[in-house]
Amino acid sequence: MPELPELEVVKEVLQRRVVGTRVQACEVLPPGGALVARDLTHRGLAEAVTGAEIQSVERRGKFLLFSLQSPSDSSLFLVVNPKLTGRLQLAVPGQKRLARTHVVFSLSSGAELRYVDQTRMGQLYLTRDLALVPDYTSLGPEPCSISLDEFRVRLKGYYGEIKGILTRGELVAGIGNAYADEILWAARIHPYRKRNRLTGDEIEHLYQAMQSTLQDAIAKVRAEMGEEIHREPRDFLAVHMKSGQPCPRCGTPISLIGANQRVTNFCRTCQPGGLIRGM
Numbered sequence: 001m002p003e004l005p006e007l008e009v010v011k012e013v014l015q016r017r018v019v020g021t022r023v024q025a026c027e028v029l030p031p032g033g034a035l036v037a038r039d040l041t042h043r044g045l046a047e048a049v050t051g052a053e054i055q056s057v058e059r060r061g062k063f064l065l066f067s068l069q070s071p072s073d074s075s076l077f078l079v080v081n082p083k084l085t086g087r088l089q090l091a092v093p094g095q096k097r098l099a100r101t102h103v104v105f106s107l108s109s110g111a112e113l114r115y116v117d118q119t120r121m122g123q124l125y126l127t128r129d130l131a132l133v134p135d136y137t138s139l140g141p142e143p144c145s146i147s148l149d150e151f152r153v154r155l156k157g158y159y160g161e162i163k164g165i166l167t168r169g170e171l172v173a174g175i176g177n178a179y180a181d182e183i184l185w186a187a188r189i190h191p192y193r194k195r196n197r198l199t200g201d202e203i204e205h206l207y208q209a210m211q212s213t214l215q216d217a218i219a220k221v222r223a224e225m226g227e228e229i230h231r232e233p234r235d236f237l238a239v240h241m242k243s244g245q246p247c248p249r250c251g252t253p254i255s256l257i258g259a260n261q262r263v264t265n266f267c268r269t270c271q272p273g274g275l276i277r278g279m
């Protein structure tokens with residue numbers, strides 16, 4: 001699942017590669033395409049975007065926003081929420097399409113921007129009004145630009161296990177299952193600790209770990225991803241999906257709770273407590 005660091009780098013690549021280009025054609029591929037592409041303008045996705053210029057690409061939380069301008073529509077947004085398995089890919093025409101390629105934008109640069117999604121859980125929205133995009137307006141601030149004081153104040157509004165609070169997107173935007181594990185490991189906080197049991201010092205450690213973990217990850221993803229924006233380089237992670245491997249800090253085998261997409265990994269030695277849920 002792409003999270004803030006991957007999408008930040010995808011955004012940077014797209015700013016270089018697609019901003020200023022024009023969409024010459026848009027193909028929505030059945031049977032999955034109609035499920036992932038939600039046209040909130042009711043003009044027809046392909047019809048509305050063909051001829052439009054991509055004016056900017058921005059990231060907000062785990063969403064990517066393309067601002068489009070066409071002769072008939074001066075403010076149109078294409079919003080991508082990749083969720084679990086959605087990926088954007090830059091390709092050249094004729095390059096073999098990956099399985100489950102659902103939307104293909106042909107650009108005036110000669111490149112193709114493709115949307116690929118194995119589970120079709122992700123979504124592309126075309127809209128004039130960002131308030132219509134589900135889960136967009138409830139996003140919290142960006143974790144790398146919030147101040148410690150603001151983080152402390154906002155945190156008070158949330159109850160329950162700290163990992164769940166970090167991943168929900170309302171406290172801060174863009175942190176998912178993988179980077180919540182990484183941040184909590186860096187902060188030495190057990191993922192099941194209750195927010196209202198965290199000390200002032202622990203909240204400060206959490207805040208600092210959030211900033212440093214995300215910034216370090218952006219730099220590492222940037223170095224490894226290149227222009228291959230559909231890839232998700234994560235070999236460098238310390239604990240997430242590293243069950244049984246030695247903790248990079250103390251050597252204790254990394255613990256695992258949960259399964260499938262809701263895996264939690266942590267180090268029992270570095271992140272004590274939480275043996276009884278709620279400690």
Ligand SMILES: [Zn+2]
Binds near residue numbers: 249267268269270271
């Ligand atoms: Zn450890």
